[in-house]
């Protein structure tokens with residue numbers, strides 16, 4: 572039997588991060604001492620009060636369908652979050668609860684883009700964005716940036732890339748994979764151009780609370796009423812509440828877009844898991860002090876790893892101001908990212924993600940969502956590896 576795969580599905584590139592992770596896990600299962608820098612999730616447990624709320628909901632029989640866009644209670648909690656953290660006014664009807672932030676992104680792109688549209692995606696990008704554009708029939712237009720601009724898109728670069736077909740800009744600050752954070756002035760200037768040209772912005776703000784060195788995040792929707800009208804914020808509980816496995820994301824959109832996304836979701840996933848949503852309410856409405864403890868720990872690791880990386884021959888790394896990733900430039904080793912990561916795993920048993928997965932082949936991504944002891948061991952090995960390349 573010959574199976575016909577749809578052109579859209581066949582056009583997708585499978586996730587390289589998941590492939591690296593699988594290879595590292597397989598080596599570990601063989602008993603090898605692998606240091607993993609591949610993690611895209613915090614290494615901390617979900618706070619207890621959140622787990623308790625979901626467990627209580629499960630015990631109480633809260634196990635049936637909810638409205639497809641989420642429970643009124645959670646939509647209100649999300650609206651309250653946007654008011655509290657970002658000074659933004661959203662009605663609960665403008666909020667949709669999704670099955671993870673990834674699903675939020677997918678729904679936004681699927682509901683706003685179609686065949687022939689162009690979606691502008693600055694690189695290095697979170698690897699799912701271009702594939703989502705392709706699934707919607709749209710064309711990803713990749714705008715490369717480098718460490719020289721701290722991986723930030725310039726207004727001139729954006730202006731030159733916009734065509735009559737441009738429908739959406741994907742904006743992600745703080746960024747996965749680079750950890751870069753746009754200043755409010757820089758973000759506003761990017762938004763201004765989109766407003767002038769009638770381009771929508773999908774602003775992925777899932778790392779908004781993961782910031783270092785006193786830098787500030789300001790939501791793209793908050794600069795003016797025009798920014799609000801052009802922006803769809805995507806967000807989720809995975810990172811700042813360490814709830815990756817719960818599959819809970821959310822978005823805030825102008826009313827007509829929220830309505831369209833509601834229709835898409837009602838015919839695809841329906842509601843996110845009922846009792847997980849109760850955990851989501853506890854996460855958003857409950858105490859937030861866990862994050863301070865986590866950020867202190869992340870910051871220690873970030874400083875240590877960043878300093879060490881810059882002392883390794885062939886490697887240079889900009890200081891990331893957000894998220895939990897470092898994105899060192901490896902071009903000084905004379906290798907490209909896939910080769911570098913494959914040999915690093917083979918020779919030194921260190922798993923890192925090649926930058927090519929994020930559209931940047933001169934870099935690798937290292938996640939510091941792992942213990943300081945692991946980071947130390949892993950960096951010792953990367954150092955040894957790079958010195959061996961010189962020798």
Ligand SMILES: *Cc1c(COP(=O)(O)O)cnc(C)c1O
Pocket residue numbers: 611670671672673674697743746747775777807808809810815818819820
């Ligand atoms: C982790 C992440 C998300 C959302 O992940 P989910 O697990 O689907 O909630 C969205 N955007 C970026 C940039 C991320 O790194």
